[in-house]
Amino acid sequence: MKNILFLIVALFMILLLIGCQTESNQGESEQEEENIQEPVEEESVKEEEVEDREGEIELDVTVNEHQPLYRVNQTNWAIEPISEETNSQVVLLTIDDAPDQHALEMANTLKTLEAPAIFFVNGHFLQDQEQQQILKEIYEMGFVIGNHTYTHPNLSDLSEEQQREEIIALNDLVEDIIGERPKFFRAPFGVNTDVSNAVAEEEEMVVMNWTYGYDWEADYTEADALAEIMVNAPELRDGANVLMHDRAWTREALEDIVIGLREKDYEIVNPKTIETVSE
Numbered sequence: 211m212k213n214i215l216f217l218i219v220a221l222f223m224i225l226l227l228i229g230c231q232t233e234s235n236q237g238e239s240e241q242e243e244e245n246i247q248e249p250v251e252e253e254s255v256k257e258e259e260v261e262d263r264e265g266e267i268e269l270d271v272t273v274n275e276h277q278p279l280y281r282v283n284q285t286n287w288a289i290e291p292i293s294e295e296t297n298s299q300v301v302l303l304t305i306d307d308a309p310d311q312h313a314l315e316m317a318n319t320l321k322t323l324e325a326p327a328i329f330f331v332n333g334h335f336l337q338d339q340e341q342q343q344i345l346k347e348i349y350e351m352g353f354v355i356g357n358h359t360y361t362h363p364n365l366s367d368l369s370e371e372q373q374r375e376e377i378i379a380l381n382d383l384v385e386d387i388i389g390e391r392p393k394f395f396r397a398p399f400g401v402n403t404d405v406s407n408a409v410a411e412e413e414e415m416v417v418m419n420w421t422y423g424y425d426w427e428a429d430y431t432e433a434d435a436l437a438e439i440m441v442n443a444p445e446l447r448d449g450a451n452v453l454m455h456d457r458a459w460t461r462e463a464l465e466d467i468v469i470g471l472r473e474k475d476y477e478i479v480n481p482k483t484i485e486t487v488s489e
């Protein structure tokens with residue numbers, strides 16, 4: 211009887227032992243399964259990390275107010291959105307040969323309309339205190355100041371040294387007046403040379419000509435005719451880079467031009483949202 215009891219206890223213990231081993235085997239096989247699944251889990255973790263990083267980048271966009279939205283097409287001079295989400299139906303306003311007789315009044319008109327613009331200035335209009343004060347006022351109203359050379363020459367007629375002087379001396383002068391060097395360059399008559407391109411790059415300026423303008427043509431030296439053509443020009447399209455000048459008839463037409471462009475659903479683009487060289 212004792213023997214039978216012993217046998218039963220022994221049998222029970224053996225069964226218990228086998229049971230434990232099976233369990234631990236199962237535990238191992240579960241671990242193995244986990245090992246197999248591990249790479250998959252790692253991938254999903256990576257995906258989450260990527261999403262996190264994208265989230266951070268998106269956050270940076272909202273935090274960084276100076277993130278450029280547009281760039282200047284260096285072939286056709288149009289203003290193009292960098293991202294697909296950015297409005298492409300925009301027009302850039304530029305006013306050249308400033309500040310001569312009308313720039314300040316033009317700036318006031320644009321300011322009232324909340325229409326941003328670039329004023330491309332010449333050194334020969336910045337010789338006395340009064341002219342320099344006008345530039346400062348235009349800048350402090352929030353407009354962007356661009357380089358249009360010191361004396362408005364055709365750069366292709368000049369030596370390399372003269373071209374450098376035309377561009378750099380004006381940047382020095384503008385910096386003296388407003389505390390900042392121009393970030394955009396427009397060559398007189400749209401004549402860019404290898405030298406002016408190189409100097410613009412050294413000076414960290416974006417080169418731009420324009421896509422259309424009419425205020426120097428005989429038929430459009432009158433405000434109504436000018437406003438009419440600027441708003442109905444065949445060249446008006448998304449990203450148009452509009453050239454105007456510091457002239458009486460352009461000053462008179464300016465409000466109608468801005469209103470007319472807006473009625474056609476064009477947004478007047480802020481040049482401060484255009485990518486510059488230093489960014």
Ligand SMILES: [Zn+2]
Binds near residue numbers: 399
């Ligand atoms: Zn000019």
